[in-house]
Amino acid sequence: MFYLAAKRPNPLTTLQEDEPVASAAPSSVLQMPFTRDMAFSSLTFTTSPAQSNMGGSGCTPISTPFQARSDLSSAGKLRLVNEQEKLQVDIDVNTADNQVVIWETNFEGVDQPKPFYKQKLEEIHLLERPFLNVDCTHIKQIDTTMLNQLLTYPQKVISIFDIAVNELFFTIYKDDILPHQIQVRPYNVDMFRNMRCLDPEDIDKLVGFTGMVIQSSLRMLEIRSAYFSCNICGFYVQVEIDHGRIAEPTLCTSCNTAHSFELIHNRSLFADKQFIKLQETPEKMPAGQTPVTVTVVAYNDLVDAVQPSDRVQVTGILRAVPVRINPKTLNVRSVYRTFIDVIHFRRQKTFTAEGGIEDQATNDDEELSSSKFSEERLAQFRNLSESPDIYELLSNAIAPSIFGHEDIKKGILLQLFGGTKKNFTDAGRKTFRSQINILLFVVIPCDVFGEYPRKLHYVLG
Structure with missing residues (x-):
């Protein structure tokens, strides 16, 4: 008998939605059975477990027979872990009055946090995105043998996870219609x-x-x-x-x-x-x-x-x-x-x-902060941007002691500037990088007095 998760959780360590995913194991995970009677005829992967269920209705999970278990009710439905359980720690939960006693401290009107992966299933129900990301560190803290099997036989184990998650999801949300079956995607390998x-x-x-x-x-x-x-x-x-x-x-x-x-x-x-x-x-x-x-x-x-x-x-x-x-x-x-x-x-x-840290996964739409500039400096920038000859003013400000060579100065000026982030998600593309690629050619034999190195030294300090 294999389980997608085990061990009764502690609500004191239940993950909240705003916590990092990899910070701790989920406080409570839903248990799903896997029996030896499952047929592997439908688990023939073609290329990847992530795209094995393409084609087909997609709204009906693969039928898996249940075995008699103590944690199943008489109606044959799965019972959720951490629901109507008597906790072994010094916590007394009074469900009638919605009162929680933690170490002799009463908390009235506090809702119990939902299990972490139950929240993920609820997100799939609301957003209709049938993908479930599973942290391998959570599996390791629950069962190291299961993690070793996942790393050694990922094609079969991921398919078993898909069957269990789909059965659980359609047991909770019976009337849902998804584009295809839910696909489990493990990440954060040990x-x-x-x-x-x-x-x-x-x-x-x-x-x-x-x-x-x-x-x-x-x-x-x-x-x-x-x-x-x-x-x-x-x-x-x-x-x-x-x-x-x-x-x-x-x-x-x-x-x-x-x-x-x-x-x-x-x-x-x-x-x-x-x-x-x-x-x-x-x-x-x-x-x-x-x-x-x-x-x-x-x-x-x-x-x-x-x-x-x-x-x-x-x-x-x-x-x-x-x-x-x-x-x-x-x-x-x-x-x-x-x-x-x-x-x-x-x-x-x-x-x-600029010396900061940018998270590429979440900061694609954020612009660089301008709080490091004073209000007077920002006012000077705005006045300079309204000048019609701003291009010539800035190019002449580079190495003013060197006469001429306007094209080289303009090339160095363009290399100092970057662009703005552009978002093309409406057109089906992601954000583009803001850097501008400028290639500057200089004929060295004509640079008799070494003016080009002097310009670079002026810019780079």
Whole structure:
């Protein structure tokens, strides 16, 4: 008998919504059974657990038989942990009067906080976003054996989590209709590894590492469910993808005609796909070594979730695929190509040029604070911005002792300035970086008196 969570919680340590997710284990997690009678026929992942349930109605969870348990009521419904329980600590809860006594102190009218992951299920119910992020540190504090199984066999264990969460969600919210089944996304692996430490032993295991995005491809489409129709009788067959391949039917069972099926694209189901290239961060790169890059594949809502120059923590499954000798043949080489099948992205905090810390996950819409400038200084900026010849005034202020060279001064001036953050979420894109790329060419032999280094010294101090 496997459980999604165990141990009775302590309400004194219940996580609040405004607390960091990784700060502590959830105070109370809902228990869900997993029986040995579950059929694994529907757990055949094609590429990733995060996009395994594409196609289908999506609003009905996979049926799983329940076993007789003491924590199930006579109606056959799940009973929530930390609900109508007698606590073992010095806490007396009077539900009739809504009175709580904690260490001989009465708190009247205080509502008991909800379990952490029950709040997450309620958010899925309200926002209709069927994704549940699960912190691996919570699993570790509950059951280390389950965490080891998750890290070793992520494809099967995540599918078991999906079944349990969907059963629990549709038991609580019976009338809900979601775009697809709820997908569990574990993150915050116990120990993040370096890209250089990934070896063949990690293939098909859950890994986590940090890196910097250096390149991302355009949005592509990958078929998930193919719709074949017979050209003779019109009989149709819908084939799901299996390990990256579509088994095209060769014989029509209706008219017994061989090789009469045709792929109907507008009746097939597709998923978004994107290739992202990550590079190890400079602080983790050994001196004198070439930086290592890793290819990451993102699906569905993880497409365009990160942009180049972002520092992210990636949680995914290491895959290995053979390299074909010829794209038109099935012969493959003995060398395999590896990539990361991403499950979760988490942006890291970065240090800004002003000396502050910017959280890329939450501060995309915030502008830089101008509180470090006085009111008089801000008034001077506004007056200067209204000047019609501001461009010439600022360029002439750079190295005024050097006569001429206006173009070089203007190039250095543009390199000193940055842009403003632009938000294109309405158009389907994320925010763009505010830095302006200016490339300045200077002919050194013509610089007889070394005026260009003097300009740089004036700017850089």
